[in-house]
Amino acid sequence: MSAPIITVIIFLAMFIGWLKFQEKYAAFAPTGEMSGDPSGYGMPYEDVRFASGDGTVLHGWFIPGTSSITVLWLHGNAGNISDRLDILRGFNHSLGVSSFIFDYRGYGKSEGRPSEKGLYEDARAAWEWLTEQRGVPPGNIILYGHSLGTAVAVDLALGAGGSAAGLALESPFTSARALARRMYGGIPVDLFMSLHFDNIGRVGGVKMPLLVIHGDKDATIPFEMGKEVFDAGREPKAFFPVPGGDHSDCYLVGGEAYWDAWRKLLNRVQSSSTCAQ
Template sequence: MRVFPPRRRLLIFLAALVLGLVLVPVLFEKRLIYFPFRALEVTPKELGLRYEEARLVAEDGITLHGWFLPVEGSRFTVLVCHGNAGNISHRLDRAMLMHAKLKTDVFLFDYRGYGLSQGAPDEEGTYRDARAAHRYLSTARGVAPGNLIIFGESLGAAVALQLALEVPARALVLEAPFTSISDMAGSVLPFLPVGRLLRTRYDNLAKIGGLRMPLLILHGDRDTTVPFAQGRRLFAAAPEPKQFFPIPGAGHNDTYFTGGDPYWRAWGEFLGGLAAATGSSH
């Protein structure tokens, strides 16, 4: 049996350690990106909300679940692409606040593998799921492009952006968006080339230049999950018309609670500007 000198053994150990640090995120990347919850925590019925159950079929045959939540006097419908954890039941508080603060209809849907939706998540699958959600709104609900707001939070911002590049809508709203999964990997493991090895891309920075609708980006200035600087960088790369609203003191998951009235004012003024522009064009 060959025995290596201590210095060489140390180098071999360090090389193996670095290789392990690189390979673990690559081999388990989906488990590190997607955190789906199957069980619904609460339903609109239990909260006394008006709603319609929706069953969607993605283009590859996967059946998805969603809730359409209407409100009296709405002008816009917000299609919500949620983040990488939980399911639509964890977004009902946001939907209720959208009703109260913005008077918008809200459509929540779960990606494959989340909640009551079939399958398992991956990048292309989430894009297919968003297309299915859009088809439901445009066909079953008759939502016109001029009344549709596409909204995405965190990972959902990448899904929302891709959808906004493919279908007509009145505007796109992104909350806590990252520039790419590669950049996110680099922010977590800055000394390892993990990002280049990942199959999942969600490359928002490469895509956003093709956007052809008004854009609002909201980002907590104390976000420790998605760096605030990534939201600013994405905004800088986006074409006009665009607005950026920094949420003072907010992290990643407390944006609308910490942001409070100023947060909802930013939303309201953005939507109000869209409505005014639509009215003046007739």
């Protein structure tokens, strides 16, 4: 084998290794330190620990509200649940819903290391805790995914959580592979990826009311991707664009209109026969 060919092989091996490192780093950016808890934001809560399917112990919070609806949160790729306290307060105070938010494996106080399969397992375990241990009727639960969590929410809606009342996706991407190719200027780096997180190929199978929210100034996930995910979903569905909204501030930038979009979904599921009273 000639020296130039060996050089090319070594370069490709190094490049693929670098891509694998970047893939994991970009997909999962957990932090362990908690910046606070719901009590500091005027919310009572229950500290929850439960086991995922493989025995990994996960940590979360159940925050009771005045509504019959509970929102099961599937958060984004960075930080931990304590980074969502401000928006959690909005859901509690503006909508009155209960919230169950938990950290995936490797995030916050949860054990383990994150992986695509692991996150899907963790969401199923959270659903089981909420419906079996807490006793919340499936028809009173809305699945809510943000960013990376949108793919986790879609997976849950297609499986164990298929009897939920509704699905809300905020700042969704079409797929991890399409997003990576776009980030690298069209270079087919997705050919070397192991992650899928495929919203565009799966959301069409979801059989529940769908709400998609996306800021038109999202610097992380293109606004157009959110529209594509919405277009691929089934009716009944609603798309709420947030003018000036970035990746994680739609609830702030959108103001009362943001909460009104949520209220429309709540009204739909509360008036349906599937919502237990």
